[in-house]
Structure formats: C-alpha cells, structure tokens
Amino acid sequence: MQDLVNRFEELRQRITELMEHLDWGKKQSKLSKLKKESEGESFWQDNKNAQQVMKEISDIQSEMDLWYGLSNRVNDFMDLASSGDESFRDELEQEAAKMEGDLDRLEITTLLSGPYDKGNALLSINSGAGGTDAQDWAAMLLRMYLRWAENRGYKIETIHQTEGEEAGIKSATILIEGPYAYGYLRAEKGVHRLVRLSPFDAAHRRHTSFVQVEVLPEVAAEDPTIDLNPDDLVIDIYKSSGAGGQNVQKNATAIRITHKPTGIVVSCQNERSQLQNRENAMKVLRGRLYELKLVEQEENLSKLRGEYQKAEWGSQIRSYVLHPYQLVKDHRTEYEKGNTQAVLDGDLDEFIEAYLKNR
Known part of the structure; x- marks a missing residue:
C-alpha cells in the first residue's frame, strides 16, 4: 500500500503548492473583511454595492470550499492507505485517479484570473473569405462549440443568427452560461482556417475558407467597468x-x-x-x-x-485540414491533433489547456 500512500502524498503536495500560488492567506483575509463589512448596519443602504460584496463573498467561499474539500478527501484516503489494509486497494486506486483528474481541472482554473474569467461568454461567429464554403464552415464551427458547451453541461442561448444564401450561416452569436465559460473560450478568439475538398464545387477542388470567432464576457448592466450613456x-x-x-x-x-x-x-x-x-x-x-x-x-x-503587430484577417490561430491529410493544428501553441472529427464534435479541451498553459 506504500505506492498509494506516496500517490496521495504527491496529491497533497500539489494542493499545497497550488494554494500557495493562489495566495490563500490573502483570500482568507479578504473574505473576513468582506463578511465584516456585510454585517454593518448600513450595509444594505447601498443595494448595488451590497449585491457586489455578497457575490464576492459567495465566489471566494465557493472556491475555498472546493479546495479544502479536495484537501480533506486526500487526507482521509491517505490515512486509509496508511493502514495497510489491502482490501481497500481497489477503492483507493479509483479515488486517487478521480482526485488526480479533479486536481488537473482545478489547476487549469488557477490560470483563469481575469475579472470575467469565471463568468458566462458571448461567442460570435462570422464567415469570411470563401463564399458558400466559408458560410458552411461557420455552421460547422457553431456546431463544434455547441457540442463542446453541451459536453460541459453549460446552458446555451442563441442571441442572433443569420442564415447563408445557399448553405451554412453568415453569422451567429450565442450566450454560453456556466462556470469559467469566458475564461476557457477566450482561447478560441481569432481566425479559424479550413482546408478541404469543397462539396459546393462541381469540380470537387480543394478550397480554403476563413471564419472569425469573437469571444466576449457577459458584462452585467450594473457593472461599473462599462459606463453606457x-x-x-x-x-x-x-x-x-x-x-x-x-x-x-x-x-x-x-x-x-x-x-x-x-x-x-x-x-x-x-x-x-x-x-x-x-x-x-x-x-x-x-x-x-x-x-x-x-x-x-x-x-x-x-x-x-516595441512588440505590437496589428492582427490581420489572414493571421489564423488554428488550421483544420481535412484534405490531403487530416490534422487540426493551433499555430500559437503548435499543439495538433490528427482526429479531426473528434475536434469538430467538440473535443477542444486539450487545445484550450495548451493555450492557457502557454499564455
């Protein structure tokens, strides 16, 4: 059972290091300060500020509960592994694997520290150069993101959609609601390039199409960051x-x-x-x-x-090649995947994680 003890010890060490990276002491201090503020007699006189403070308390408390919960689980199962009772081996191995997966996902969230990274995302898709092929490519990308969101259990609402003349869509905007939706999807912002044999070309020649993907945060109407007159x-x-x-x-x-x-x-x-x-x-x-x-x-x-370069339409972030070979490659991180169908079916997590780690 020593191998499992070591495995849980590694998990505990990783949790400790990540909590230090998140400046846990500072978070605890801020939570105490906000809770004290919320207990003041005049707290609810400024309803807008009160709601913002309560949201901050809820967000910090939820994050801390998540990390402390995982830490406590590791300690409990480590104690069980230390008992040396082999009858618990199968259960402990399953728990260790599950906690490693949970920690991997939590580790990615530590890279999402922007003011809106934890919130919802507005994703817009606009067909570009390539005519009907580009409009069909825009519809393929929309399906890809819908599948990705569904696989994560996110809620989806279509805000706007304009159909293409012959096929596909000219543009679409969807609201994706769920934890860290904006933080993850920011990795998808940019030009996406498709290379394939065109189903709309009578000669069945190879065509290249471009689609622009825009990712925006859902900014609340009362948010002080944006002042709309x-x-x-x-x-x-x-x-x-x-x-x-x-x-x-x-x-x-x-x-x-x-x-x-x-x-x-x-x-x-x-x-x-x-x-x-x-x-x-x-x-x-x-x-x-x-x-x-x-x-x-x-x-x-x-x-x-001294490093600014204007982003041009041709500076694609990712290429999806369906002919003469099968490959999806992200040009920012060099991460690539040969299973193009899986990617087009919403398997984007590895591309997103590579981007976040690289950034």
Whole structure:
C-alpha cells in the first residue's frame, strides 16, 4: 500500500503548492473583511454595492470550499492507505485517479484570473473569405462549440443568427452560461482556417475558407467597468429577416444598436419579443465595449515594449485540414491533433489547456 500512500502524498503536495500560488492567506483575509463589512448596519443602504460584496463573498467561499474539500478527501484516503489494509486497494486506486483528474481541472482554473474569467461568454461567429464554403464552415464551427458547451453541461442561448444564401450561416452569436465559460473560450478568439475538398464545387477542388470567432464576457448592466450613456446610442427597430413563411416576423421586433462614440453596431432578431432582443443586443454591446478597452490596453503596452503587430484577417490561430491529410493544428501553441472529427464534435479541451498553459 506504500505506492498509494506516496500517490496521495504527491496529491497533497500539489494542493499545497497550488494554494500557495493562489495566495490563500490573502483570500482568507479578504473574505473576513468582506463578511465584516456585510454585517454593518448600513450595509444594505447601498443595494448595488451590497449585491457586489455578497457575490464576492459567495465566489471566494465557493472556491475555498472546493479546495479544502479536495484537501480533506486526500487526507482521509491517505490515512486509509496508511493502514495497510489491502482490501481497500481497489477503492483507493479509483479515488486517487478521480482526485488526480479533479486536481488537473482545478489547476487549469488557477490560470483563469481575469475579472470575467469565471463568468458566462458571448461567442460570435462570422464567415469570411470563401463564399458558400466559408458560410458552411461557420455552421460547422457553431456546431463544434455547441457540442463542446453541451459536453460541459453549460446552458446555451442563441442571441442572433443569420442564415447563408445557399448553405451554412453568415453569422451567429450565442450566450454560453456556466462556470469559467469566458475564461476557457477566450482561447478560441481569432481566425479559424479550413482546408478541404469543397462539396459546393462541381469540380470537387480543394478550397480554403476563413471564419472569425469573437469571444466576449457577459458584462452585467450594473457593472461599473462599462459606463453606457443612453444619449450615445442609436436604436433602430425593424422586421426580422428569415427563410420565409412562418419564420418571418410580421411585427418589427429586431433591434440594431449603434454606439456613436465607437461606431460599434450590434443587432439581435432571434426573439419574438422586442424587449428581449434589445436586452440581448445590450449584452453584446457591453461585452464589445469591454473587449475594446482590453485591446486598447494591450496595444499601448505592446507599443511601449516595441512588440505590437496589428492582427490581420489572414493571421489564423488554428488550421483544420481535412484534405490531403487530416490534422487540426493551433499555430500559437503548435499543439495538433490528427482526429479531426473528434475536434469538430467538440473535443477542444486539450487545445484550450495548451493555450492557457502557454499564455
């Protein structure tokens, strides 16, 4: 049983090191401070601030409970392994394997420390160069991300979708709700390139298609990071376009919002309710304004370091080659996988983890 004792000891050491990396003492101190603040007599007089504080308390407490729970499990099973009773070997080996998997996943979350990394994500897909092939490729990518989200148990809501003329989609925006959805999906932002024999070419020649993937955080309306002045918005209401028949809205429910200071335009026509479409469009607008802030900060820092390069359409982050060979390769990390069908079915975790570790 000494081999299992050593295995649990390694797990305990990894947990200790990761908790030190997370600056656990600082987290505990902050939690105590926030709890004390929440007990004050005037705490709920500022409802907006109170809700933000309570959310912080909940987030920190949940994170600590998760780590302490895993640590306690390791200690309990280590004691059992130390007893030397071989009748527990099978159970202990199963538990050790499960805890190693749990710790691997938790270790990845330590790389997600951005202000919105723990929250939901707005994922937009826009077909680019390649005509009908690109629109079909956009639909393939949408399916890939839906499968990935479903496999993780995330909730999915379609915000906006525009169909292609012959096949596929021109664009789509979906809201993916679940823990760390934005933190993980940030790895997917960029141009995705497909090489294959075109099913839309009568000569069946090889075509290259490009699709732009945009990933934004879901920024709450009351978030102080984004200050939206209603006077800066131009809101247009129009009838939804569709495939015809019952799919076309007879009433004007689609929403287009233009943010005058930045020129950002967002639209939503998926819901039958004008109010819901407006709310969803505002979600996307807040996310894009936050992303714009990040881009400006990164550009300024990079220019100071002398390393800034403008991102162009052709600078793809990942290539999916279906002909003349099968390969998906991420050009940022050099991670690659030969099972293209598995990737297109949503098997993206290894690409995401490689990106996070590399970053």
